[in-house]
Amino acid sequence: MPSFAAIIRRDLRLAFRQGGDGAMAVMFFVLAALLFPFGIGPEPEILARVASGIVWVTALLAALLALDRMFLTDWEDGTLELIRLSPLRLELAVLAKCLSHWLVTGLPVLAATPVVALMLRLDPASLPMLMAGLLIGTPVLSLFGSIGAALTLGARRGGVLVSLLVLPLEIPALIFGVGAADAALDASAGSFDLQILGALLAFALPLCPLAAAAALRQALE
Amino acid sequence: MHRFANPARFMRVSTIVLPWVAIVTALVMVAGLVLGFRAPPDYQQGDTVKIMFIHVPAAWMSLFCYSSLAISSAIALIWRHPLAEIAAQQSAPLGAGFTAVCLITGSLWGAPMWGTWWVWDARLTSELVLFFLYLGYIALANAFDDPNRGVRAASVLALVGWINVPIIKFSVDWWNTIHQPASVIRMDGPKIASSILIPLLIMAIAFTLLFVVQLVVLMRAALIERKIRALRQLAAESASTEYGLAGTEASA
Numbered sequence: 001m002p003s004f005a006a007i008i009r010r011d012l013r014l015a016f017r018q019g020g021d022g023a024m025a026v027m028f029f030v031l032a033a034l035l036f037p038f039g040i041g042p043e044p045e046i047l048a049r050v051a052s053g054i055v056w057v058t059a060l061l062a063a064l065l066a067l068d069r070m071f072l073t074d075w076e077d078g079t080l081e082l083i084r085l086s087p088l089r090l091e092l093a094v095l096a097k098c099l100s101h102w103l104v105t106g107l108p109v110l111a112a113t114p115v116v117a118l119m120l121r122l123d124p125a126s127l128p129m130l131m132a133g134l135l136i137g138t139p140v141l142s143l144f145g146s147i148g149a150a151l152t153l154g155a156r157r158g159g160v161l162v163s164l165l166v167l168p169l170e171i172p173a174l175i176f177g178v179g180a181a182d183a184a185l186d187a188s189a190g191s192f193d194l195q196i197l198g199a200l201l202a203f204a205l206p207l208c209p210l211a212a213a214a215a216l217r218q219a220l221e
Numbered sequence: 222m223h224r225f226a227n228p229a230r231f232m233r234v235s236t237i238v239l240p241w242v243a244i245v246t247a248l249v250m251v252a253g254l255v256l257g258f259r260a261p262p263d264y265q266q267g268d269t270v271k272i273m274f275i276h277v278p279a280a281w282m283s284l285f286c287y288s289s290l291a292i293s294s295a296i297a298l299i300w301r302h303p304l305a306e307i308a309a310q311q312s313a314p315l316g317a318g319f320t321a322v323c324l325i326t327g328s329l330w331g332a333p334m335w336g337t338w339w340v341w342d343a344r345l346t347s348e349l350v351l352f353f354l355y356l357g358y359i360a361l362a363n364a365f366d367d368p369n370r371g372v373r374a375a376s377v378l379a380l381v382g383w384i385n386v387p388i389i390k391f392s393v394d395w396w397n398t399i400h401q402p403a404s405v406i407r408m409d410g411p412k413i414a415s416s417i418l419i420p421l422l423i424m425a426i427a428f429t430l431l432f433v434v435q436l437v438v439l440m441r442a443a444l445i446e447r448k449i450r451a452l453r454q455l456a457a458e459s460a461s462t463e464y465g466l467a468g469t470e471a472s473a
Contacts, residue, residue, distance in 0.1 A: 147381055151374045155364035165357045165378060168350050169385050172392035179399065196395075200388070211381050214298075218373050 003088040004096050011100035026108035029062040033116045044121045051122035052130050052181035056174055058116075059109045059134060063141040064166060066105045068159045070097055070149040075219060084220055094150070094209040094216070098142045106138030122181075129194070130181035136197040137177040143201075143208035144169045150215035173200055228304055228444055235437050242437075246430040253423035260416050272330040274420055278428040279323035280344075283351055284386075286316030286432065290358065291383035294376035304440070306372045307447075309379065310362055311439035315432055317355035323348055343397035347390050354382045 036054045040046060074080040083093045113134060117127055148166035152158040180193035257274035293309035296302055327345060328338045339345070362375035 147377075151361060151378055152364065154370070155361070155374075156366075157364065161360055161364055164353070164360055168353045168357065168389070169381065171350060172385075172388050175392045175396040179396070182399075196392075203388075207384070211377055215374060215377050218370065218377070221370075 003086055004092055007083065007088075007093060007096040008100045008103070011097065012103060015100070015104045023108070025062045025066050025105040026112050028065055029058050029109045030112055030116055032058040032061060034119065037120070047121045048123055051117060051120035052126060052178050054120060055113055055116060055122075055130060056134075056137075056177045056181075059106075059113075059138060060141060060167075060170055060174060062109050063101075063105050063138060063145060064163055066101060067145045067149045067162050067166070068152075070101050070146060071153055071216065071219075072149070072158070075153050080216065081220060084216070090213040090216060091209040094146055094212045095205075098139070098146050098209070101145065102139050102142040106134075106142060110134050110138065126181045126184040129184035130177075132194055133177040133180040133197060136194060136201055137173045140173045140197070140200050140204050141170055143204040144173075146212040147208055147215065150212040150219065153216070153219040173197065176200070231304055232441065232444060235441060239434070239437055239441075242430065243434050246427065246434050249423060249430060250427040253420055253427045256420035257424060260420055269330060269333050270417070272326050273417070274424045276323060276326040276330060277421060278425045279319045279326065280348065281425055282428045282432055283316060283320040283323050283348065285429065286312050286319055287351065287354070287379075287383065287386065289432075289436075290316060291379045294379040298373070298376045298380070306369075306376070307440050307443045308436065309376060310372050311436055311443055313355055313358045313362065313375075315435055315439070317352065317359065319428070319432070320348060320352040320355060324352060341397070343394045346397065347393045350389050350393065351386070354386070358382070 033054050036050070037047060040050070071080060074083070084090055086093075110131065113131060114127065117130060122130070145162075145166050147169075148162040151165060152161045155161055176193040176196045180191075180197065183193055253274065257271055260271065260274075262268045262270065290309050290312040293305045293312060296305035297309055324345070327348070331340060332338050358375050358378055361378055362371045365371035365374070
């Protein structure tokens with residue numbers, strides 16, 4: 001799969017040379033999460049109660065932020081047309097795009113999570129489950145995001161539209177991601193939530209590239 | 222089915238059938254409303270229980286419309302029937318309307334019963350998410366300069382949403398059992414009495430018929446609109462060629 005790796009290599013190179021998409025996503029994530037103490041007050045009990053929710057919601061928004069660049073620049077300069085003409089199946093190309101989107105947004109967010117969780121006074125006992133949930137859940141966000149990004153190619157107000165399309169679909173990942181972190185607190189097994197997240201990933205992994213590739217073919221017609 | 226997929230035949234058949242279906246719909250709706258209004262008040266909820274005769278059928282229709290939307294979208298994507306595209310596109314505002322009615326009546330019902338306009342009850346929450354799925358579909362279908370591209374993109378979204386509706390429903394139910402709100406009165410008391418069940422079923426039939434009538438009216442309007450657009454384009458093209466010819470003659 002040399003072309004699969006080539007797409008990822010190219011996307012990463014572009015992301016790091018053009019002012020760093022990854023740095024932008026993680027900066028947004030940290031800043032947005034740290035707005036909450038200003039909004040709801042610095043009491044440690046309240047912050048600890050809502051910390052996992054804040055981390056998940058801001059991670060979701062950070063993943064959303066970089067979506068409009070997933071296909072848009074490639075579509076505008078004709079790269080997408082070339083990718084389609086290449087022997088690599090379009091579904092696999094979408095998968096490569098999702099992977100590079102995750103490497104640029106999901107992974108930096110995951111790396112920044114311990115610091116943000118610490119500042120939001122999250123109970124250290126639930127940090128491993130929060131991290132595990134994000135590790136399984138953020139690829140789901142990238143996969144569902146690819147459908148929204150592909151569908152809105154050429155649309156007016158594409159950026160706002162993507163959030164309207166993608167956010168309702170990502171609610172299950174949010175629920176079970178936060179559920180896993182919260183379940184760790186009262187010593188009940190959060191592994192159930194992690195299993196459901198895993199099931200979501202297993203479900204999104206083949207189906208989302210299929211839908212996104214169908215949408216890309218429409219955009220390229 | 223393919224026989225009825227011809228737009229011209231659809232227009233012909235619907236012209237004949239539509240008035241009769243509309244009359245039947247009005248009769249069933251009036252019967253359901255009268256029976257519902259005369260149903261005995263609930264021993265616990267009083268007369269507010271009558272909101273149910275609008276609320277519950279609207280909730281059923283909100284799901285029914287989404288299925289109609291998704292099935293029409295699948296047909297539009299697979300066989301590229303123009304009529305299925307129009308049916309999908311016109312189902313969406315109707316479904317959003319039924320969902321809005323369901324949410325508003327539910328809120329009105331909740332105010333006297335639960336003492337609050339909104340609770341994060343599992344059913345309310347999934348209905349709210351469904352409402353946003355409809356809004357997303359409508360926004361995407363109207364977001365392109367080329368209307369055909371919009372409908373086709375929205376069809377993909379409708380199918381993705383359809384697969385996701387059960388997952389969202391399950392996750393919201395699960396989320397709700399963890400954060401059980403205290404104020405919700407459980408509905409599983411005595412079974413529903415026939416004095417309530419019969420008007421409810423009649424109203425469900427009336428709402429389904431209402432959907433069909435509105436859908437056919439909207440589809441006819443959309444077909445006529447397409448025709449007008451095509452004619453206008455034709456007129457504009459012929460006018461511009463005449464003008465262009467006149468221009469070249471003048472310059473020559």
